[in-house]
Amino acid sequence: MAPGTDIFVLPVRDSYLLYAPLHALVALVDRAAVRHLTRALQEPATPVPANLQPLLTQLAPSVPQLQVRTGAVAAPLFLGIIPTRGCNMACAYCDFAAPKQTSPVMDLPLARTAVDAYLKLLPPENRRAAVHFFGGEPFFAANVIHFVVAYATLRAAERGVALRFEVTTNGLYGARQCRWIGDHFDTVVLSLDGLDEVQNRQRPALNGRATFATVAHNARILSESAANLVLRACITQQSVADLVDFAHWVRQNLLVEAVCFETLIPSPLSIAADMSPPDPWTFAQEFDRAAAVLTAAGIEAVLSTAVTTTCHLSFCPVGQDALIVTPDGAVNACYLLPEQWQQVGLDMRLGQLQPQLSTFALDDAAVQRARQLQVNNKPRCADCFCRYHCAGGCHVNHDTAVSPGTFDAWCIQTRLMTMTRLLRQLGQHDLATAWLADRVGAETAVYQSTDRLLHQEI
Numbered sequence: 001m002a003p004g005t006d007i008f009v010l011p012v013r014d015s016y017l018l019y020a021p022l023h024a025l026v027a028l029v030d031r032a033a034v035r036h037l038t039r040a041l042q043e044p045a046t047p048v049p050a051n052l053q054p055l056l057t058q059l060a061p062s063v064p065q066l067q068v069r070t071g072a073v074a075a076p077l078f079l080g081i082i083p084t085r086g087c088n089m090a091c092a093y094c095d096f097a098a099p100k101q102t103s104p105v106m107d108l109p110l111a112r113t114a115v116d117a118y119l120k121l122l123p124p125e126n127r128r129a130a131v132h133f134f135g136g137e138p139f140f141a142a143n144v145i146h147f148v149v150a151y152a153t154l155r156a157a158e159r160g161v162a163l164r165f166e167v168t169t170n171g172l173y174g175a176r177q178c179r180w181i182g183d184h185f186d187t188v189v190l191s192l193d194g195l196d197e198v199q200n201r202q203r204p205a206l207n208g209r210a211t212f213a214t215v216a217h218n219a220r221i222l223s224e225s226a227a228n229l230v231l232r233a234c235i236t237q238q239s240v241a242d243l244v245d246f247a248h249w250v251r252q253n254l255l256v257e258a259v260c261f262e263t264l265i266p267s268p269l270s271i272a273a274d275m276s277p278p279d280p281w282t283f284a285q286e287f288d289r290a291a292a293v294l295t296a297a298g299i300e301a302v303l304s305t306a307v308t309t310t311c312h313l314s315f316c317p318v319g320q321d322a323l324i325v326t327p328d329g330a331v332n333a334c335y336l337l338p339e340q341w342q343q344v345g346l347d348m349r350l351g352q353l354q355p356q357l358s359t360f361a362l363d364d365a366a367v368q369r370a371r372q373l374q375v376n377n378k379p380r381c382a383d384c385f386c387r388y389h390c391a392g393g394c395h396v397n398h399d400t401a402v403s404p405g406t407f408d409a410w411c412i413q414t415r416l417m418t419m420t421r422l423l424r425q426l427g428q429h430d431l432a433t434a435w436l437a438d439r440v441g442a443e444t445a446v447y448q449s450t451d452r453l454l455h456q457e458i
Contacts, residue, residue, distance in 0.1 A: 007041070007059055008385035008451040009034055009458065010419065011444050012435055016458070017422060018055070021311050021388045022063045026422050027055060028431075034458045041454065066313050066388070068371050073321050073362055078130040078166075079118040080317070080324030080335060081111065081148060083141035089170050089211065091203045093234065093270035096136065096337060100206055105141045106327040109355065114325045115152045116358040119159060129156060133167040134324065134335040139177060149184050168232075171215040171222075172205060178218040182225025189230045189260075190219055194246045198239045202275070216253075223255040232260045236270075240278035240286050247290035251297040258300040261287055263413065265397050280413035281439060288420055288436055305390035305410070306417040308425065313374035315391040318348065321367070323360060329353040331360055333370040340396050346373075380406055383450035390414045405449030415446050 007020045016034050018027045029037075033052055040046045040056050048056050085096060086103035115131070122129060131152055138145055149165060156163035166187040171178070181188060193202045196212040205211050222229045231250065235243065243261065250259055264270060264277045278286075291301035305315065314320055318333045325331055334341065334348040341348045348370060351362035375381050378392040378400035390411075392400040398410055407415065416436065423432035435442055450456065 007453040009453045009456065010385060010451055013441055019385050019422060020059055023058055025058050026425060028426055028428060031458060038453060066311060068313060068374060069321055073367055074123055075126060076121060077317050077320040077322040078132050079114065080132045080134055080322055081114060082134050082326050082335060083138050083144035084327055085136040086140045087135060087137040088140055088172050088206050089203055090206045092273040093202065093264055093267055093275050103136060104327040106144050108147050110329050110353065111144055111148050112151055113353050113355045113358050115148060115155060117353060117360045119155055120359060127161055129161050130164040130166065137170050138167055139169055139173050142177065171218045172211055175221060178221045182222050182227045185227045187228045187230065188222050189232055190222065191232050192219060193233045194239050194242050195249055198242055219254055229256045230258045230260060231256055232262060234264055235261050235278055235283060236264045237276045237278045240283055243286040243290040244293060247293035251293055256299055258302050259294055260302040260304060262304060277409060280409045283413050284416035285436055287417060303417050305393055305414040306421055308389055308418060308421050311388040312391055315393050318395055319371045319373045325353060336396055344396055346396060379404055383452050383455065385451040386414050386418045389418060412446055419445060
């Protein structure tokens with residue numbers, strides 16, 4: 001990759017944010033510095049002031065590009081198991097069209113085959129593995145999870161493999177079940193949208209009853225267990241004003257690793273319920289305020305598209321060789337329903353379990369197709385400084401087949417929060433707060449058509 005290719009610059013009031021994620025560099029500089037560095041990167045013999053030499057030294061070398069996986073699947077990111085698409089909640093915005101009470105449940109022989117096939121696929125030198133459970137609500141078929149945890153633990157121990165378990169769950173079950181989860185899982189991602197009014201409005205039980213009391217009680221149990229607890233809150237236009245109050249409640253009542261605030265993805269149900277995503281500017285400001293409350297307690301506040309600690313080509317497990325097994329034995333790259341992929345012209349099917357051989361029958365072409373769902377093939381993301389963090393967002397729910405610099409609400413909130421996070425990373429807390437509050441000034445950066453340093457005239 002040529003020097004300067006993935007270096008970005010964005011105006012921040014009277015300064016500029018210089019960002020090169022693949023070089024692990026972020027700095028706040030003035031206009032003169034931007035011009036000096038631009039010339040030096042275009043013409044390497046051009047001298048720069050002594051105070052800029054350390055920046056140039058770090059920026060000038062070419063850096064390795066992030067690599068798309070190649071070859072046969074040999075080291076899956078994790079084994080995903082969907083015990084059922086069924087669920088005991090009737091979330092007002094749910095985008096899963098599966099029947100809540102009559103969805104098929106994975107039979108135990110098939111679950112055993114999935115575990116055996118996964119462990120068989122791991123190379124001998126691989127001593128770490130992970131099993132993630134998705135739904136519906138996974139514990140709507142609790143017997144499948146209990147079986148898989150016991151069986152996989154036994155088989156992994158025989159191979160000398162350290163096995164981690166993770167589950168995404170709604171928390172609507174009894175305290176005994178909850179304590180078992182805390183004892184057997186390494187990470188629990190618990191959906192809790194807010195305090196009682198918000199949670200009960202957005203996530204009622206299947207019978208219409210309120211769920212906050214039960215889920216909050218189970219959150220306390222999990223937070224006191226050995227499991228790492230992560231809360232996930234779906235934020236709507238109706239709930240965005242409550243983020244700070246929710247953050248205070250979390251800080252006062254729970255021991256959690258992180259709180260993920262994710263904005264609503266519209267669905268037919270959410271539209272019928274008159275629920276909509278929050279305004280991205282309002283969300284960014286409320287998120288930042290809530291994050292300050294949580295950070296003061298050592299709790300990470302997360303917007304999944306604005307995590308700057310890692311760089312990747314794909315926003316999610318798609319394209320990273322995660323193998324997600326459905327109740328009927330299909331092996332997919334994505335946990336969403338096939339109908340959702342098909343509506344946008346995607347095919348995430350990778351293959352099928354083979355019970356007779358305890359193996360995965362994977363279609364090599366399908367694996368390669370999934371691997372190519374990555375940011376370098378997303379026109380909208382071509383010149384965006386968030387490209388190696390957001391990576392275009394969800395392949396199914398976010399359209400990126402549009403011109404570079406054409407930003408939608410998802411992009412705007414991501415750009416706002418990534419800028420704010422980087423400024424705070426530099427210790428520029430007052431500047432971050434002032435910049436985010438100054439919509440006219442912030443729009444100069446958020447709406448610029450290209451962020452690439454060498455594509456701008458400054």
